[in-house]
Amino acid sequence: EIVLTQSPATLSLSPGERATLSCRASQSVSSYLAWYQQKPGQAPRLLIYDVSTRATGIPGRFSGSGSGTDFTLTISSLEPEDFAVYYCQQRSAWPYTFGQGTKLEIK
């Protein structure tokens, strides 16, 4: 099973700042990595798939990068609605696995 480790566990920032979230895989997942946003009481929402492709309707301030084992989700300028928990997920090998999440909180 591929283990995804996200860092930091919690990120405290202010609106307007840039957020950088990391996801490291225990073995290469090629480009088969996605990012999700989850708000309290809601289902996760797909933000980015295949490392850097934004899902339908996702604002341009969200971007993804990386390859192999190291990946980054960047939010260029935080909006109030961006404060949530973010998960990475790989589809390179079964079982599909998720990271443990990064909580992005308002500073």
Place this chain on the structure above:
Amino acid sequence: QVQLQESGPGLVKPSETLSLTCSVSGGSLSGYYWSWIRQPPGKGLEWIGYVYYTGITNYNPSLKSRVTISADTSKNQFSLELTSVTSADTAVYYCARHLRDKGHFEYWGQGTLVTVSS
């Protein structure tokens, strides 16, 4: 717009079988993969398994001996059965549609909390 809705008992007794159904509207099961994913309270996400509309399945090895996922194209629904449940199976259960033929999840149900308790 594709919508998914989970339904089933919110309380299941230990050692019994958890059964959930996901009803799909605004689109057909045909041509897509459909998954179940769960999230214990306050914890992260775990993929349980998927069914292709033709009935082909794939399960997480950690649950494989207890899981069955099936699809009913005539009803536009797919289902989850998890046998011999324990308190460790208490979670919010989500159904989701894959993004085309990829193993990423584009559409999600709202989730349903299933508690295992006597």
